[in-house]
Amino acid sequence: MRSCYLQFLLLLLELLSCNATKLGFSFDLRINSEVKCIEEERQALLQFKQHLVDPSPLSSWNSGEDCCKWEGIKCSNKTGHVVTLDLQGKQVEGEISSSLLELQYLTHLDLSSNNFFGKSFPNFVGSLAKLQHLDLSFTHIVGTIPQQLGNLSGLIYLDLSYNFDLMEAHDLDWLIHLQSLTHLDMTSVNLSQVLNWPNKVMMLPSLIYLSLSDCGLSTMTHQLRSSANSSSQLLLLNLSFNHLNCSIFHWLFNSSTSLVHLSLSYNLLQCSIPEAFGSINSLQTLDLGGNQLVGRSIPKSFGNLCALELFCLEDNNLSGNLYEFMSNVSGCLVDSLQFFEISSNRFTGPLPESIGNFSNLVNLGLGGNNFTGPLPESFGNLSNLEMLNVSGNSLTGVISEAHFSNLFKLKRLFLGLNSLILKFNYDWIPPFQLSVISLSSCRLGLAFPKWLQSQKHYAILEISNAGISDIIPAWFWDVPVELIDLDMSHNQLHGNLPDLSSSRFGYYVVIDLSSNQLNGSIPCFPSDVASLYLSNNSFSGNISFICEFTYQSLFLLDLSNNKLSGELPDCWMHVYGLINLNLANNNFYGKISHSMGSLVSLEFLHLSNNSFVGNLPSSLQNCSYLTTIDMGENNLSGMVPSWIGDSLPRLTILSLRSNGFYGSLPLNLCHLSNIQLLDLSLNKIGGTIPQCIKNLTSMSQKWRASHNGIYSVQRAYADHAPFVWKGRMAMFENSLGLVKIIDLSSNKLHGEVPEELTSLTELISLNLSRNNFTGSITLKIGLLQNLQSLDLSRNQLRGEIPTSISDISFLSYLDLSNNNLSGKIPTGTQLQSLNASAFMGNPELCGSPLPNKCPEDLYPICNDTRTCKNVDNQENVDDGLITQGFYVAMALGFVVGFWGVCCSLLLNLRYITMRLISNARMMLR
Template structure:
């Protein structure tokens, strides 16, 4: 038995020996690794690479300072076995600010990197290498990972990259759009490539790009965002035999059209992620998307897709993210959406969807984000939405949803509730107070009513945006209430807050926006309000009754560094406060401010965005200061209805100095002051002006010719009630967009230019827009973009009244040249302006006749030619002016009969008086021949009158006889039939009996309901 035991012992001994040997080897290797140092040649290559770079952030501070071993330098990794450098990771900080300002390494990549022939990983992303892509990188043939994204590389992609046959991941994206490629042929050798990101590389010249990028047999992830890709026209037949098993495809922000769909559907069974947002897709959404059952993420947003959403979408049960926003989709939302129970994110906003929200939405219990805003959805919010316990964002704003707000107590994770611009009514549910995680509450622009109390808001400790504006809500909080939240945005416009400032605002120290217009405050601003947040950049307290003065240094203090301030339509008085240098919108109009505006010279403004400056309708006075050179990039400037005097300084036109090649000023209103002298020629810079109102001043000299040549976009030109002399410049006829021309009450002489028919907009009977509005876009540093719209308003003399137009100003087209010393004839060319609603040429020295085709001005509502020396007849075509409601032709030398027509005879005689040779109704003066025509008519009483009376009596007899005969025939035609035909008689009475029964039951049920109530 000793033999077997001996063999066993021998075997165990051999195993022990092998174990010891292996252990010794491992120990030896570990011992060796602990002593390994980088190869000197590679160390020198790295140091040479460093010397060619600028390193302001000290990313390479560890390289060669106190550490000789390059394997321990930051971003370096060496092989444990060979000590060669195998990884170089020098990625910069990819935060938003770093990408914008490119902090990190910058300079040229030195070819010394060729000394690192064992590199498998190279990441230089997020820096500022601003040279062409180096060709020598294609010689680092062992690279498996290459990331050169988020840099400033330029030029063409070197074909040598095709030598990197071991690459599995290549990222050349986000290089400021400076890289391009013309063929992509270098990709064919990269058979191991799995991840390819070439976003923002210009591939517009690549022919048949789909085949080239998808012939890579291992490709799983492809991103070609913003590559200027398009589909050839006619589209080529894409390779349907591609071996690429694509899982993720991002083709967003290109120029692709719907021809790309057949190629995409070749990957129906593999694609998990598909982004086609921001393209030119059009037509209906193919039903074939319903076959892509593996899809988890689908984005078709920002396209031109139309038609209805296919019900086949309900087949994509694995879908987690669906975005169809910013298209032209219509119809109702398919109930099949309820099948997508895995859906977490759904965006359908900015479409034309209608109908109600499907109840089946209640099945999508995984939903976290639901965005349906800016559609035409109606009906009430379905109760099944209460099943969506995981919702964090619910956005149903800008629809036609009615009824009351749902019970919100089940939405314990809700962070954003946006229900603005709907038709919600009744009161705001108190269940909103249970949403402890809520950050945004926006129910503005609805029909909500009732009280909002502390119970609605006391548990909302995370709330930072509150918008209850434009409802009929009353905020009723106790005077000592301390909210649990610290708001950033507060919007309460048109709510009822009471006459005093709300005390609870004193606890909100960090808000950046406060809008409380039209809330009924009639208080003075309390002292504590001056010391609020230094972060305020939007303040709107307009349309209240706030009184008192504003501290002179309020706007200029460190606590009030406003960008947007609207205190208009209040009762503020006293001197104008000293302004700071950062406002972009300042509206102090319609108050009682007094004194000069010299304080604006202390602003030292240097604006970087469009602005709005309105001090109109106050009691400000004095001469304009000479400090306008720093107030540029304004959109509206108004000092109207004040008491300013003196000359308009020459520097005033500096507010129109162009930046980037164009002026931004569109509205300039200085009317109703006491300015004198001529217009400063510096206004020639205001090339974007659409409204120029300088009326009711004492401006003199000639009307400048440059108004017609340098202000080509003028829609309204009003110079009325000044002291202008000379002729009407022919250059004004270049203003083809002009709708209102008012030069009345001046001392203008000469003739009316015949070229007025060049006012092409006045010749159009339809108006392109009802109001004359302007978009105001203001960038507010890191606070984003503020967008608003303001409408021009104008006081117009029309139909012998002064009327103010605002919302309908775009419909007003008129010419007023009255109260001047114009002579000569009315040019017939003016009658081609068929869109005019008002023409006033009164109180001049005009002679000749009224143009015979004046009836062509079919939209004319008011015509005043009085107090001239016009002669001849009143043109018969005036009868055709069916809209004419105000006509004055008095005090001329007109003659002949007033044309007969409903319009002309309806005016009072005062419209025609002062014309000695004019006759006919409504004047008492008869025209020649009227007496002769009247005589025979009166003498016919004895002869023809008797015959006529006899004839009338016969007509009356026949009339009454026909009535009697008709009654007899009708009565016996029905009743006789019922008497003679028994079956008809029975059916008739049964019908009457059923009608009686129905009336009895209806009345009985109605009375019962009334009694129960």
């Protein structure tokens, strides 16, 4: 993302080294043997040495020798006075002693790149009246900059950069006295309280070099008044990484027209790029990256900047295509431009063939846009190109050898995350040697790319998701010694891996072979591997190779989703630097090794879906950095250890689901104030939910960027966890920091659901189903306003559903079935849109969405007598057939009908009786 800024810094270093004598400095430290130093000054230097923690870097400073011969000291060849003290990068520590006040003839003082950590700015420096060069950069000094620096009227060079706890409290009033100053660097010094910084710095008539990067600067309109004494010879201006807005442009174009190097990167520029830049003909480097610049194209005026070598617009909101800009580029810019970076914008359309005319381009960054179509073959004309980045676009088509025919100097190639097809002859040998090969998601063909055999110096190889279906050839494992990142994941690579223990990988290499079809046992790897991703393959056998590690460099080991088996080795002390261990979804069995407690740096532990037995080893309480424990779906047993709450204060995810844990919930679990995912479901845990559950305070706080992932050397690792979500198993990964869940379902918990649960207001899922909870649902359930899933089914809850449940506006999954709930389901909420199954098994529950109506719905109760009478009268008016005569006729009809039925029954009874008597007589005969 910040490649432009790094290139900008390299150019600055080159500028400084080339122009040091022009700025009035000399770094010549040759010893003049004709004079000896002044005794008072020699004693002052020795006293300075005594204030150092470790004086060994100044071993040449011997009390019995001439101090003019000491390392870093230069004396006047006429007077013998010390004129230069240069200890740059000598790694001295301690205090800057005020004894240096004796060096009143000192003109050059450089203590940069040493450690005076926590010591205040040496105010006495302002009394060294003859100083011309003062460099205290990278010294870790703190406090405020003294106004006494304004006394150094002869100062030419001042560098206070990269002292992050140093601040300016005097509005830079001292600065305007330094009229001879040509070089000022205050990078990363806190200048946020300075109100009128633009005009203060431009009052320096001799200023050539100005860097105020990362100083907390902002711009206000009243700060930008014009100044008659403004500097007109400023060559370099670096204002990157501040809070500047577009008003800075007005000040810039009115203050200096001779700029050669300008960086305004990573500010708050939210406007289009001014055409006025085209009038600064002296510009060689322009870095506007990392802002929010908008516009449909690059201004036409830039086409006339004949001196421009570096042009950076990466990481903005620019759109349009490149045709208009390219068509307005003059021949001089075509010849001068060497670094062109517009990655991470919104440019569209095809890439113009005319890019191939920029024959002097060294770096070309077009990645992270929406360019379409093929990669023009004219790119093959860029014979000076060292870096080509078109990754992360929508490019299509075939890339052939013609695209690379003249790229003899190419070192870094980024083509990944496109739909490009690479087709080369089988025996093609590229004309370049690459250090970075990034081709992820390009189609490389079914066969393993043989042209890689010619590449001898790559440090990064990314060919993941490249459609390769082949065995990794033996020649490939003769990898370059520079290789530190190997990614061949998400292909169809198959076969066995050879013994790699003697392969010549680079130090702390990351190896990713995940999501392939590799099988056989896992071989030995180099002992200094940093990260090893082998998940989602078909590896089998044990993992005894871990015991072969002798270095402590392994940070990440992911063997999940394989066919590995056996008991875990008891040699985890060999890899005690592990931060992430994932063995989930295999066939491991036996007890969890006690030596796993040696992993004192462990943060993520995934052992789920195996066949582990026994208790959790108590040695795990030594792993105090743990944020994730996922041991679900095993055969573990015993009580949930109380030490989890006492010894693992950072724990964010705890999943022991689907095991055989029993006993009560330990009160110590309430100490897990950082817990966000608590899953103890499908066990045999009894007792009650403790009221102290309210102490799980992370579940009542808004999301914090905390544990969500780690950086495993070169690449980021996002943690993940499986949980029941809305009745189904789901895997949370990228959104894990937003998920806050409690699942205690399918246990033997009893008693009432504590009201204290409702204080966990950021919960999005609560599952207490399949237990023996009694009592009623708390009236405060509505406080859980972020709930999306609530399952209280299959308990013995009674009473009515609280109406406050209607306050939970995000609730999309609810299951209250199979309880003893009664009364009417609250109306006017999303509850009526749920399936009736959410309320089934509660015989006394009624109302929508259940089919059975509530009594008050059938016979509404009226509390207003007048309203009721009006309703009755209205009903009588509506039905004119219901009159007094109607009721008389209905009564007479009932009497006649009743006796008619009775007479019929009596006649039938007499007939039946006579038949029975007749049949009886016949039988007697």
